[in-house]
Amino acid sequence: SYERAFETLVAGVRMRAPMMRIHTVAAGGGSVLSFDGTRMRVGPRSAGADPGPACYRRGGPLTVTDANVMTGKLLPDLFPHLFGPGGNAPPDEAVVRQGFAALASEIGGGIEAVEVADGFLRIAVENMAQAIKKISVQRGYDVSDYALACFGGAGGQHACLVADALGMKRVILHPLAGVLSAYGMGLADIRAHREQSLNLPLSGDAVAALDQTIDKLAAAAREEVAAQDIA
Template identity: 75%
Template structure:
């Protein structure tokens, strides 16, 4: 049964913080000991003012000045969703990783299933591999557990020591039939730890199911991303010494910070939004809803009709992985999506201005974006937008530079349209992109979208909700009072879960 968010969870002896660290903004919901909810929104990146936005948000709500120790005795718990690992995967900034695999299969993950995303393309561009080096282990166990080739531990140790000497600290171990007969994987893992590897991902522990390629890919993702997460968890834990710290997993459930793995972190932030959307919609009496989460970098859409939809094998940024994730469809159309005119047509995205430099109105010299188009049309008012811009972080957005930039763009296009019409044209394209994304998860799967409510949230969702609903023939739009920070609020409504 859904909890009534109007009443809120019961009061506790200390503050609780529920945080969504997104690509552009970090949203913080703080619950005081008396049960009252406070919210705060700040840029995810502002190196001049703070190292980590989540910690800065906690300091703000507690009234603690930068540099002063956080009074952890006042905090009962922190729940956090983060895009740290997602961004590392998208930008290929994970930990340099060694793959140890059964001899003769060094190219198995590269060959994979020979899927071609564009079947008629003459030039096949394969995604960049996450592992940098391959070590072939002389070993083989058959499907019944019989050892055909004993493990050559000496050779494996020599190769791992050589990789360690070159600076590698992360290793993924994948043996044939290792999901069921893990004797050799355990031995290689023991050797790797003895050699000095700090991140050892073994396939029988990471993805204990058959199919070498899916199991191997998931293990490599875990080895590639877990060290990035571990460093972030250590950084947050150091500031919050002794405070219970939970992280949101892609599956929609919370886990202890030390159990948060790379493979389970890809949809950490968006998953909080889906949980928040489902619980608040049910409390408001809606059983069939389309989730519409428009943030600064992208728009996430989801289908909910009484139970969470999950997928267990997926592909993110060209990388296959097998881990339970909430079913979310993402399009590159957020508030920070960059507006382009290529000489013949308008385009929105897929590139984003992010938090730094951000949209043109953020006072950092950024490009024109969807947010700027809304400023141009008066749908975003400087006096109501968060005053977190400028050198000191206390100024409003700059509407003047937006008007100047759109005037220059209208002159460049040269078809006689005023700047306002140019801005409206770009917004129409963005709305079409988002409506098409919703059709993919509803109409194309046989659901009558006109019988659903559009549950709108995210920092930019309310600016486009009615236009998207009109484009789809939807009659009801649900906007929660905490819609702008619903992904963070969802962390507080989520359960601690483990999936087996």
């Protein structure tokens, strides 16, 4: 069965709503790579889809996606020509190489540009692994007994590395992994939740008050669903 939480802290914002117990981490394909003078960092800022990673040809910053291009895990020649202002160019490998060369020069110590990219990927993988440990190992689950479910546009680029970091032997890659969140939303039941506390002595009057409150909450939930105009 799935664990549910009724109060969750997401990106510093406390949300009081029933949801699955999940933990998020900024380590997606658009997570920005940076060097603050002492440490290499992945995220929490994201380039998003626009401007997107540097290789998208829209002037974006270096991201995890660019690190995969730099290390040869993403091959621009195999991508459709959908990038750039006109949406008719392949990913820009040259600007990625220039960006990592500049970062390598900034970091110093004779490090190569491809080593910088690989280092950022290692950090991203470790961030993902730690996020999984937070909701599994720290709660008493042995992840080596489970399969790693991979989804997201960049999920397949890191799934095996994350599984290795966690000692997991199997990875499940859904055929629609790149759009799995949207696919799940499309299949999910349409629901509205309402809750309210009543501080009353347990008596016949309390039961009547409960019935009235339940009717009121149910009406509000039905009204919310109806307002979404979903057939």
